[in-house]
Amino acid sequence: MxxxxxxxxxxxxxxxxxxxxxxxxxxxxxxxxxxxxxxxxxxxxxxxxxxxxxxxxxxxxxxxxxxxxxxxxxxxxxxxxxxxxxxxxxxxxxxxxxxxxxxxxxxxxxxxxxxxxxxxxxxxxxxxxxxxxxxxxxxxxxxxxxxxxxxxxxxxxxxxxxxxxxxxxxxxxxxxxxxxxxxxxxxxxxxxxxxxxxxxxxxxxxxxxxxxxxxxxxxxxxxxxxxxxxxxxxxxxxxxxxxxxxxxxxxxxxxxxxxxxxxxxxxxxxxxxxxxxxxxxxxxxxxxxxxxxxxxxxxxxxISERPDAEAEETHAAMANEVMETSCNRESDIQENDNILPYKYNKTWTTETAVDTVRFSPSKSQPRTNNHLNSSLKRNQTKMKSSMRPDRLPKKDISDSTNVKTASTLDSQKSVHYWTLPEYSPKTSKRSELQNKSRKRTNCNVKPWK
Missing domain, CATH: 3.90.70.10 (Cysteine proteinases)
Incomplete structure (x- = not known):
């Protein structure tokens, strides 16, 4: 070639x-x-x-x-x-x-x-x-x-x-x-x-x-x-x-x-x-x-995301703490509806602002807490019949400007912080409140709905 x-x-x-x-x-x-x-x-x-x-x-x-x-x-x-x-x-x-x-x-x-x-x-x-x-x-x-x-x-x-x-x-x-x-x-x-x-x-x-x-x-x-x-x-x-x-x-x-x-x-x-x-x-x-x-x-x-298992354990622990606190307040609940006798600063989820703790279970909540929720609901139902109409408040306290919401605990749940006033706005004189008799009631009594 x-x-x-x-x-x-x-x-x-x-x-x-x-x-x-x-x-x-x-x-x-x-x-x-x-x-x-x-x-x-x-x-x-x-x-x-x-x-x-x-x-x-x-x-x-x-x-x-x-x-x-x-x-x-x-x-x-x-x-x-x-x-x-x-x-x-x-x-x-x-x-x-x-x-x-x-x-x-x-x-x-x-x-x-x-x-x-x-x-x-x-x-x-x-x-x-x-x-x-x-x-x-x-x-x-x-x-x-x-x-x-x-x-x-x-x-x-x-x-x-x-x-x-x-x-x-x-x-x-x-x-x-x-x-x-x-x-x-x-x-x-x-x-x-x-x-x-x-x-x-x-x-x-x-x-x-x-x-x-x-x-x-x-x-x-x-x-x-x-x-x-x-x-x-x-x-x-x-x-x-x-x-x-x-x-x-x-x-x-x-x-x-x-x-x-x-x-x-x-x-x-x-x-x-x-x-x-x-x-x-x-x-x-x-x-x-x-x-x-x-x-x-x-x-x-x-990346700061936590595993789902860890989040569910945290939810369960929070729920049990709230339930336990709700049932151990015998000395803190008072009968007079004009007085908010305690300051409770932490709830899980809320529908309205009330003086007792409400817990609304979610889909992710473990079934072990279902019996606690059922017991709390039964106690609420029993007390409705014994409550007098004149004891019910005329104004829901959810209108209070003292409600503060904290940052979300995770992507689905949030913790709400409530700073409740020590006395109701209806009360004009503290001395009058101190002179009233205060009777202790059962821990499961809810003064209002």
Whole structure:
């Protein structure tokens, strides 16, 4: 076989598509668009929701659905997408993060909400401590690179984004309570973390000395895992930028949860990147620009749920304590209906506010307490006939403003705390109450219903 034939075969083999995924054919130099489209396609939840969009589907949703369907079988064209996004000059350098947000804003909310998070911007006056909250949503969190000459740590930059900052001098903020500008503390907190967290490394900024925009090419240490609130996020996509502000090139490195491999998406070409992760908990890159993290699991140290068996034991113990206390109060119950002779601060569940303890069994209550409930009900029934009508109160004490509710004991039960007044509102003089005779009654007597 001649060397010419070998060279031709080698060339043909090099042109063969050897990958699990396909590239994008663009009408011009729209690598900034191709990279984010590949990220959206590889985000399986977003791709599936785009395909399921019904009446809420936008024009962009329809073309994205067609693009994703084609991309599953072979290379796809982005000509229609560029027209819908209003890209007139396909040879002009543009920003990938800008078009990532533009696509999400024009897709149906059901699909784009997995990238949507909520922040609360707080301003605290240093003089009167008045607080102003301004909730807002976000698609991308921008992280500032303060020192371009040192290795930038993404996890540290993420913490700095939520740190407190004091503004003073010319940057004072007007306080409505003080009615003038004051020094203030500004900060923000994440109210609702998204399913997919997108971080932007601000590599482009204005240099006041050079009087022009420049690109920061420092090395960034990108962690593979981020812990945010109660969840752990895993890095699965990274859009890189090579070149400078006026001219450059975008590519996307994306991890497939199906094949468990990383891939290099470079317009029409897609390459498998074996052993892209070197075993370290982070990546180092001088070209990383957009980072996407997928919410993967809940942090076990923040889970405070108790087993059902333990919760049922707690319920039973509480019920027995209430029953025992209810039956051992012979010396505390008084006959006069104008007097609440005791203070009982804890009940299990309540229907109305009464001076005796009521217990309403639930489905989760053990059967061992049923005989106690039956006994208590029988005693109540016997005493109804012996009670005089004039002893019944005219006003239910549930109208009292002294009722306080405690935090829930668990997801189904709650404990109510009652602070009952020592004397009824009907009583005008304490001396009159002290002169009245007080007779002891049976422990199961209920003065009123």
């Amino acid at each position: 001649s060397h010419g034939i070998v060279d031709i075969l080698r060339q043909k083999l090099g042109e063969l598509h050897i990958s699990d995924f396909y590239g994008l054919v663009s009408p011009g130099l729209t690598c900034y668009l191709n990279s984010v489209l590949q990220v959206l396609f590889m985000t399986e939840e977003f791709r599936d929701r785009i395909k399921r969009c019904g009446e809420d589907a936008t024009i962009l949703d329809i073309h994205l659905k067609y693009l994703f369907t084609s991309l599953e079988k072979n290379m796809a064209r982005t000509h229609k997408i560029t027209q819908i996004l209003g890209i007139a000059n396909v040879y002009e350098q543009r920003d990938a993060a800008e078009y990532f947000e533009k696509i999400l804003r024009q897709t149906c909310p059901q699909a784009s909400k997995i990238f949507k998070g909520e922040l609360n911007h707080m301003t605290i006056c240093c003089m009167c401590n008045a607080r102003n909250n301004a909730p807002d949503f976000f698609w991308i969190l921008p992280l500032s690179i303060k020192d371009p000459h040192q290795t930038y740590r993404v996890d540290k930059g993420f913490e700095d984004f939520f740190s407190k900052e004091k503004v003073s001098g010319e940057n004072k903020i007007y306080c409505a309570h003080c009615d003038k500008s004051q020094d203030a503390i500004v900060m923000c907190e994440m109210m609702q973390p998204p399913e997919v967290l997108s971080l932007l490394l601000k590599r482009f900024h204005y240099d006041s000395e050079l009087k022009r925009n420049i690109k920061v090419k420092c090395e960034a240490e990108v962690p593979l895992m981020l812990k945010i609130k109660d969840y752990t996020y895993e890095l699965y996509a990274m859009v890189k930028h090579y070149g400078n502000l006026t001219g450059g090139h975008y590519i996307a490195f994306i991890y497939s949860f199906q094949t468990k491999e990383w891939y290099d998406f470079n317009d029409e070409r897609v390459k498998l990147k074996r052993n892209y992760i070197s075993g370290k908990p982070y990546l180092r890159s001088r070209s990383s620009y957009l980072l996407m993290y997928m919410k993967r699991s809940r942090n076990p140290e923040n």
